[in-house]
Amino acid sequence: MSALALTAVGSLLAWVWLLLGQGFFWRTDQRLPPHPDPGPDAPSWPDVVVVVPARDEAAVLPDSLPSLLAQDYPGRASVVLVDDGSTDGTADVARALSEEHGGLPLDVVAPGEPADGWTGKLWALRHGIAVARGRDPRYLLLTDADIAHAPDSLRVLVASARAGGLDLVSQMARLRVTGGWERLIVPAFVYLFAQLYPFRRVNRPGARTAAAAGGCVLLDVRAVDRARIPDSVRGAVIDDVSLARAVKRSGGRIWLGLAERVDSVRPYPRLADLWRMVARSAYAQLRHSPALLVGTVAGLALVYLAPAGTLVAGAAWGDPVAAWAGGLAQAIMAGTYLPILRYYGRSPLYALLLPFTALLYLLMTVDSAVQHYRGRGAAWKGRTYARPQAAPEEG
Known part of the structure; x- marks a missing residue:
């Protein structure tokens, strides 16, 4: 099996696990009931x-x-x-x-x-x-x-x-x-x-x-x-x-x-506004760990960039395993994205752009690390936290 095919199969396996083993994250059914209370005359409404x-x-x-x-x-x-x-x-x-x-x-x-x-x-x-x-x-x-x-x-x-x-x-x-x-x-x-x-x-x-x-x-x-x-x-x-x-x-x-x-x-x-929103805390989420950063970048590339890449390359170079595995991974990716697109009232065609969007998030994450090592940390509204915490443990 070629390296291209191995990459495609690895991406496909990752998407099968995400589809079935990551808490059905793609579902959008976790909502509060619209009318959970018995009405305005219910006794003892708390302050x-x-x-x-x-x-x-x-x-x-x-x-x-x-x-x-x-x-x-x-x-x-x-x-x-x-x-x-x-x-x-x-x-x-x-x-x-x-x-x-x-x-x-x-x-x-x-x-x-x-x-x-x-x-x-x-x-x-x-x-x-x-x-x-x-x-x-x-x-x-x-x-x-x-x-x-x-x-x-x-x-x-x-x-x-x-x-x-x-x-x-x-x-x-x-x-x-x-x-x-x-x-x-x-x-x-x-x-x-x-x-x-x-x-x-x-x-x-x-x-x-x-x-x-x-x-x-x-x-x-x-x-x-x-x-x-x-x-x-x-x-x-x-x-x-x-x-x-x-x-x-x-x-x-x-x-x-x-x-x-x-x-x-x-x-x-503007893209710059959204970029700052994500980049200000992305590296803090990775606990300022270079190892986690490398793993995250590699994971994003395998999961989000490899499906379309191996599909196209497999078809062009005559590698059917790469093409089929990449195509199936791409289909699962797009299918899991559709529920959130429906929630936001967006066209299903945006699912085809998810690899490009993921590439932007990858670059935002890398930029977050770069800003951290430049001493800028998480900058927001005139304040900079050089070494912000992601979720501090209690002492």
Whole structure:
């Protein structure tokens, strides 16, 4: 068997394993029920405080904050927006929106610059959680400043947590796919995230896999205490995964799924914008390990680039084994991508472009490592973390 054929067969075997042995990551059926609660007259709806970390978010707040203020929640709820050193008038915009729209009460607070060992978002969350705890809520909703919620979002999250006995409920917000680069890269981002952290495994009690989507995380306050959130993950750049691991390690039950009516309003119109979003934390996810980087690059090449390459080369060079194995691997790859394309309302033809998209992610990952060794680490909104953590272990 030729080296080309061996590569094609190796890729095919990898895709068979991913199809059947990686928690059915390609399924998109992990969703919260749309109406899990008995109605607005249900007794004893628990108190909730929504915590929104915000740094230079004045441009997106008009599209997101009113949706939080307008939550149709039967119990007591309020919003704490943490202005994390913004220079664009984020705090003033938030207060003006609250005066204009009314709804849930809003407080805007400022934590000051992060202390040593803290990343900016988690420092902001620490301050916001401390303010929220002063109101003695049962649940905290941690949500990003660019996330818009349907009016019943908080009700559905709380009802699902109570019905399932869950300590953490997280929905991966539907990201924007308006521009050309967004259409190409964003669905693949969710697809690859699910491949790394299969939602079914995350949601299975006793399974070690843990993850959350930081844009929408409902937390039981008792789990916050057990897991020492956010102090136990204070140095993490990939804060959502770190938070979920801490909750699960402490014995909590977690759930992660795709959102129906929780949407990101942040635009990523240029490739450079999406590149920064991925590259800022990719090497941290690999624990800054050169060996893991080499393995990841080789794995991406074998799994995503080899199928089309061996199919074309096998057909051109008269190697039927390479052509058939590469073609089958390509078919499985495209087939597993179709459900997430349907979720985002994209044409099935984008499945044929997945190898090119994967090549872009490969290059983003390499660039993340290059920036790390240049001392730039994870740069985001004017802050640079030279040696960020992926998901720190508790001491």
